Amino acid sequence: MRTLTALMLLVILVQASNGLNPCSAAKMWEAYNEMKAANCRNCDRYFHCIGNYRAVKDCSGPLRRSTATFISNLREWTDGFKDSGNNSVEDQKANNHGRHGKDCGIYLRKVRCAYRPSNKKCQW
Template identity: 40%
Template sequence: MKLFVYLVLLSLLCASADMSPIFEGGRFAWDAARGAWDMFRAYKDMREANYIGADKYFHARGNYDAAQRGPGGAWAAKVISDARERWQSDVSGRGAEDTRADQEANEWGRSGGDPNRYRPAGLPSKY
């Protein structure tokens, strides 16, 4: 949760700094905040589902939903995904192969790919 709050605040600071016309000030910040929320919701659903083999689906879904918000959402999804994968590879001891597969799912969702590509059979339709 602290990471989520930190990233939302960071997105607001970056958006308020006149970095590029694509940021469009408040719109970028709003999209980034909503994208960060999409990422958090996917993470929360993943934890709630606790379904073996569904990890990549939730990675793709969170990135997809966030990227649909626009440039700010896509930016938030990339920042959050990269930070999460860096933490997993550095701290949690998960292997490079798992990190690579997670990043593939992240990029697939962010680029507009259907998250259901990674949906495991039997995952409740609620998700």
């Protein structure tokens, strides 16, 4: 898993020199680390959504959406080695939901995710 994470980071850094929004890339990375730290069941799609949301809404400058799309697609491509295609389709729906500024909270309620954004803990 560490090798895959390192590979993703390397690709992001190389791509950044070719036209990624650094703020958006950082927001995606923060959401990924937040997800790993929370280690909360059924919450993957919430973090997909919120990472994309923050990458577009919290950053300025060009390429926000294309950066979030690139990183999301890269993540789905690497996840494709271990997940089913159906997971990827649902993950991409969550990615798009966030990129278009919609409420990511549905991915907390809809799938019984116990993550609490207010305190960044997994609890009921």
